[in-house]
Structures are given as structure tokens and as C-alpha cells.
Amino acid sequence: MTTIDTAPGIGAIPLSAPVNLRDLGGIAIPGGAVRPGFAIRADDLATVTDEVADELVAGGLRAVIDLRSSAELALTGRGPLGERASVSYHHLPFMADIGTATAIASVPRQHEFGAMYLHIYESAAPQIVTALAIMAHAPGATAFHCAAGQDRTGVLAASLLLALGAEPADIVADYVRTGENSAMIHRRIAPVIRPLMERLGFDLDAVADAAFSDAPMRSLLRVLDERHGDPLAPLQAAGLTDGLIARLRERALEADAA
Template structure:
């Protein structure tokens, strides 16, 4: 798919994970940043993030999404870029979501599958965060699902409690209307190219009820199946040395 004309805009779901309690203390600022799509942020936002210490970007989007927007302003800045898709085919995932009505429980099931199927990508992402010289920003399109899964795995590795992991994830709820508005032009063009009706995937069911359901399902189901929620990542190569480095770098 060719790159389309995009209006640059500031992200509406960007937040530093600093301040969350972790093993040994509190996660420091300017270590890990989660956000909605930063491939089409304004030049000013890109400059602000780099000036604040951003040195690495982890792009969790599918290859099709990346082909739609490219890297945007960050392609011209001294920031390393790592494409680690957690979903290979976003079209297939939308078909599955439509069948499940895109509800919170269906999203929780998708998160579990994401961890189990994309564990190698998640391990690579954690190593990037552990060894990047400055702050790392990670994103998908909305900064909710794929970004939420990586945030949860990072916080688990850092020793955060479930309640704090769920609370961070649920903060996206207040931003959902703005996220949908910002993403509509880009996602609409992509869905149209794939033959989907964007109005059939408006995400209204995700504005209803509590977002917490999805993340608690992820954490609970992983433990029920594997004993340790990080077990799929450990099996894919996540070592104690990486976890130790993450914790040392993350402490305030």
C-alpha cells in the first residue's frame, strides 16, 4: 500500500510511565513512554521528545500500518527505530474482532494470544528498553492494545503489582474518543483499501463498560495457563540479566 497524505497532529494518548511503583522503588521519568501513533506527530512534538531524551522508538504496528504512514518526522532525527509487529495482519485481526463484537472480554482474549504468539517480539522490545541509552517510546495505532500488552509485560518485569498495571492500562479509557477521532483518517484509508467499511469498526463497544476487564483477563489467564505471567517471554529468551538491567535503569 502506498503512503497517503497525512495531517500531522500531536498524540492524544502519550504518557510517561514514570511514577508507577515497582520492585525497589518507583519507576523514574524518561525511561519508558507509551503512546498512540507517533509516525505522524508534528515536527514540534518530535523535537520536544528528542530534546527530553528520546533515543529509541518501538513500533508495534503491522507491516501494512507502517506502509501506510511511514516513520514520519522521526525518520530525520537521531532516534533508533525498531519495527516489532505484535499482529502480522491487522485485517485478519479486525475480522476476528468483528466476530467477537470488539468487547472488553474479546480484547482480553486477544491480548493473551498476542503474548503467546508474539513472545519473541516482546522479549526483543524489553531488551531494547533495557539497553537504549535514553528513553524509549513504544506505540501502535491507538496506544491501547498492543501498546498496553508491552506496557504490561514491562511492568511485570519491573515488579509492579497487578492493580498498578491495570490502572495504567485503564487510563487510556478517558482518551478513547480523542484517539478514535485522531486515527480515523489514517485507519479509514487503510480499511477502505482492505475492503472494510470503517463504520462497521467504529469501536463504540470499547467505550462502554470498564477497560480493566481486558487487562485483568490477560494477567489472570497467563497465570492460569503458565503459572507465571512472564513464562511465555521467559521461554522465548527473556533472561534474569535483562530483567535486572531493566530494574536498575528504571528505578528513580
């Protein structure tokens, strides 16, 4: 299979390898570092090839968390990974539709995207906590993705790293790695995202022209600290318990060598 058939007027969507996939292993947390093979962040995993799906499963992937909207999911379904019996699938949309993001594409990214990240973190706190619980109890690696693997995926990656006790500088450092892949991401997601954005009256190319910056993630972390004192407070109010945090850290920690 090389394409996915979609709704009339959209056409077939080509399957391809992710261009913004990375294991969070090696990021420093108290007591050591995140263990490779625990959590993987990615761009759209619904449009990967069968070969990529097989490689991920062979590498230990056992759960997929899909952060896309229902409209995005309706276009592609779960994709080849949804056909692997050993991989559980969890749809936890962080936004009702992608218009929430694209509506602010014409204003300064460093200000408005940071506000969007804060809105996602606070309004989707129950989904974030559910995602963390899945990672804490999955028998193997958990991969989470949206379309580009940048905004929604970036918020969940930051949430996980905050729960694991990572330093803000290391959270930002992981986030900015996406900027290295921006052009490839744009080309890969265009067949899916362009039709959805056109329905909402937005131009994907204009959005993609926005310069990538570390400012949105820095803004999120700063405002969480200023507004809540403890950045985990919104998640704790949504059900993040000390026990779940302990389980996450137990599963994630690769201890320093003696």
C-alpha cells in the same frame, strides 16, 4: 511539514500531536517506582509534527519501538522522528495485519479482546523480549507505539511492568487511562486506519463504538497466571533472562527517598 503523502487513493495524512502519550514514570515497582524518562507509551508516533518530534528528542527520547503492521508502516513510514539521527528506530510488528483485531470487533470486547491480548503476548513473545532488551540498553527514554496506543501498546506496557514486578492492579490502572482519550484517539488515527480497515471490509466507526473496559487487561493477567503459573513464563521461553530482567529493573528503578 504538516502532512505525509501516502499511496494513491489514500491522500495526504495530517500530522498532529499524540493524544494518548504518557510516561510510565511513577508506577510502583519493588524498591520504589518507575523512573520518569525511562519508558513512554503512545499512539501513532509516525504522524507527529516536527515540533512534537523535537520536543520528544529534547526531553531525552533516544529509541522508538514501532509495533504497527507492515501495511500501516507502508502508509506513513517512520515519520518525522525517523529523521532525527539521535533516535534509533525498531520495527517489531505484534500482528501481521490489523484484521486480526478488527475481525473480532463485533463480539463482546471483554471476552474477545482479552483473548487477542493473550494471543499477542504468547505469539509475539520474541518481539516483546526484543523490545524489553531495547529499553534495557537504550541510552535515554524509549517510546513504543502502535496506532491507538491501546491494544498492542497495552500488551507491551503490561509486559514491561510485569518484568519490573508491578502489581496487577497498577498494570490495569495504567491501561484504563487510555479510555479517557478514546474519542480523540479515534479522530486522530482515522486517516490512516480507516482506509486499511475498508480494504479488509471493516467499518472503523463500528469498531470505535465498542465500549472501553478494563476487562481485556484483567483477562490477560488472569489467564497468564492460570495457564502458566508465572506470567513471565512465555517471555522467558522466548529469551527473557534473569540478567535482562535485572538490567531492566536497574534502568527503570527510581528508588524511594531515604
